[in-house]
Amino acid sequence: MDAFVDFKKHFSALHDPAVVYLDSAATTQVPDSVLAAVSSYARGGRGNPYRGLHTFAAKATKLLSSSRATVAAFIGARPEELLFTKGTTEGLNLVARALGSRLCPGDQVVLTIFEHHANLLPWRELARERGFSITYLPMAKNGSVDLELAKKIIGSRTKVVAVTQASNVLGTILPVYELAELAHDVGALVVVDAAQSVARLPVDVHQLGCDALAFGAHKMYGPEGIGAVYISDHLRPQLSPLLYGGGMVDEVLDDTIRYAEDLRLFEAGSPNVAGAVGFAAACEFLQLLGLEHVRQHELELTAKLVRALAELPRVIIHSPAPELGRVGVVSFSIEGVHSHDVAQLLADQGVAIRAGYHCAAPLTRCLDIGGTVRVSFGVYNDLADVDKLIEGVKTVLARFV
Amino acid sequence: MSDMYRQQLLDHARRPRHHGVLAEATHTRHEANPSCGDVIDIYLVTSSNGLVEQVSFTGQGCVISQAATSMLLESVAGRSVAEVLAMCPEDVVGLLGIEPGPMRINCALLPLRALHKVLSR
Numbered sequence A: 001m002d003a004f005v006d007f008k009k010h011f012s013a014l015h016d017p018a019v020v021y022l023d024s025a026a027t028t029q030v031p032d033s034v035l036a037a038v039s040s041y042a043r044g045g046r047g048n049p050y051r052g053l054h055t056f057a058a059k060a061t062k063l064l065s066s067s068r069a070t071v072a073a074f075i076g077a078r079p080e081e082l083l084f085t086k087g088t089t090e091g092l093n094l095v096a097r098a099l100g101s102r103l104c105p106g107d108q109v110v111l112t113i114f115e116h117h118a119n120l121l122p123w124r125e126l127a128r129e130r131g132f133s134i135t136y137l138p139m140a141k142n143g144s145v146d147l148e149l150a151k152k153i154i155g156s157r158t159k160v161v162a163v164t165q166a167s168n169v170l171g172t173i174l175p176v177y178e179l180a181e182l183a184h185d186v187g188a189l190v191v192v193d194a195a196q197s198v199a200r201l202p203v204d205v206h207q208l209g210c211d212a213l214a215f216g217a218h219k220m221y222g223p224e225g226i227g228a229v230y231i232s233d234h235l236r237p238q239l240s241p242l243l244y245g246g247g248m249v250d251e252v253l254d255d256t257i258r259y260a261e262d263l264r265l266f267e268a269g270s271p272n273v274a275g276a277v278g279f280a281a282a283c284e285f286l287q288l289l290g291l292e293h294v295r296q297h298e299l300e301l302t303a304k305l306v307r308a309l310a311e312l313p314r315v316i317i318h319s320p321a322p323e324l325g326r327v328g329v330v331s332f333s334i335e336g337v338h339s340h341d342v343a344q345l346l347a348d349q350g351v352a353i354r355a356g357y358h359c360a361a362p363l364t365r366c367l368d369i370g371g372t373v374r375v376s377f378g379v380y381n382d383l384a385d386v387d388k389l390i391e392g393v394k395t396v397l398a399r400f401v
Numbered sequence B: 001m002s003d004m005y006r007q008q009l010l011d012h013a014r015r016p017r018h019h020g021v022l023a024e025a026t027h028t029r030h031e032a033n034p035s036c037g038d039v040i041d042i043y044l045v046t047s048s049n050g051l052v053e054q055v056s057f058t059g060q061g062c063v064i065s066q067a068a069t070s071m072l073l074e075s076v077a078g079r080s081v082a083e084v085l086a087m088c089p090e091d092v093v094g095l096l097g098i099e100p101g102p103m104r105i106n107c108a109l110l111p112l113r114a115l116h117k118v119l120s121r
């Protein structure tokens, strides 16, 4: 835990000791190093990559390309396998659109009950258009998905398995590697929503064996408005652009258009260079810390939190037992108190957490919990933050007897 | 600490007035607030001369939404449909006696939205 002592000093937003920020699964705060990288790009002169021959444009082109290499390396990918998007949602939509629009009645897409709406609604919409079916891997008794059951469900009709690597509601780490093996055994493609995992676990796309993996910078200490999606060589030919416009063509003639044959095809419009620079800086920040250390730190905080919550009356913890594998995201409820009232009373004490359904309606419905209180850790949190949260929960319990 | 949970609100949330289903309702309306997951069903009986004669509701959700429904329905019982349609968000905030703020205003306005929709039909 030593590397994380006094760590808030790297985050201007957290200098005020009255601020207890425990909502990093929604968005993380940004370290000063990332802010500095972003502003240094703009101060040094902005340019529009691939467009223009002057110094600023050349520098922007170079920065975009080096940022792409850094972000790609962060997930074990090659630069030509990584597309910039505006976030996880766009990445998942792009992939779903590419794969889903080729499916027919009789085909099956397998999702899990844990999916965020970003990995659910695109498939639901396409299923309506195309007539394929969606099957959800349910939550098993142990709180994860049952691989034996998955083996029965994933079959010759299955064309895509799309799964979140870590639940944004419960923190459960899903067995993506095992599911990918099952999928590939039947020739299905594997799409991973890594929004909650990339800043919490070491992620390597080739080790995981996925065909696409989407994530966003703002949940990993980077800027808002930029994300990336890994696209395997195998999948790339099947992809079609979501947007058409500048920068994606080699030649536009009166009667024909020759589209770019590389990733520029999927990045029409002026690129978000500042975002890419900040994204790369965030990856470097995490790499410097070491994701194994980040993970250790989170597990320590999570263990203390769960232990302390378990001692309180009327508190029901929904997150899985530690053996199962979980990230630093914990959901709980207080009997007789609506989650938004808990959130409000905690906010009044300076404690920021998230309440409600967390854009994952199938899961909260299946748990029948009508919304949860969610605590999620970031690298800047410490044991004192856990103490303050627990104090806050105690005042809620006292207020709503 | 904010007075968002002042005693009167907690009391209305805990012991809502006019709670239950009105079998003879002339108007019913289901209204939901997706962010909080608050839901209410309101039941009204209006008279031929345009008065809201009876009111009731059932629902589930946060203190603000349930207390606001209880307080608002209590205040509209016996008033004319036209008067109720003329009510504005500020009236609800006035009834609650707190400033719900941008994040909770939707909880507070859930019952007014329901009333306006059902009575303007």
Ligand SMILES: Cc1ncc(COP(=O)(O)O)c(C=O)c1O
Binding pocket: A025, A026, A087, A088, A089, A090, A116, A118, A119, A164, A166, A167, A168, A193, A195, A196, A216, A218, A359
């Ligand atoms: C698991 C998961 N997937 C997808 C998303 C969507 O991310 P964004 O809204 O940044 O596109 C989120 C964010 O809330 C998430 O938690």
